[in-house]
Amino acid sequence: MILYTLRCAHDHHFEHWFDNSGDYDTKKAEGALVCPQCGDTVVEKAIMAPNVGKSSSTPAPAPACTPMGCGGCQFAGQH
């Protein structure tokens, strides 16, 4: 089952379940896709924003220097 977000000619958005991607074309050809808000049968798949999660690839924080000093760390001589 595929959930598509559909949009009618009046820019109403609604969701509809389909058995597969071809089921959308079949129902569309049959005029079985009806906007629940205005009854329009001229509907098309709405462009859905990709569901991209926040990137978890945050850069690792720079290693903290020890209280005894920073000799040997990558910042030696810079602070």
Ligand SMILES: [Zn+2]
């Ligand atoms: Zn509509």
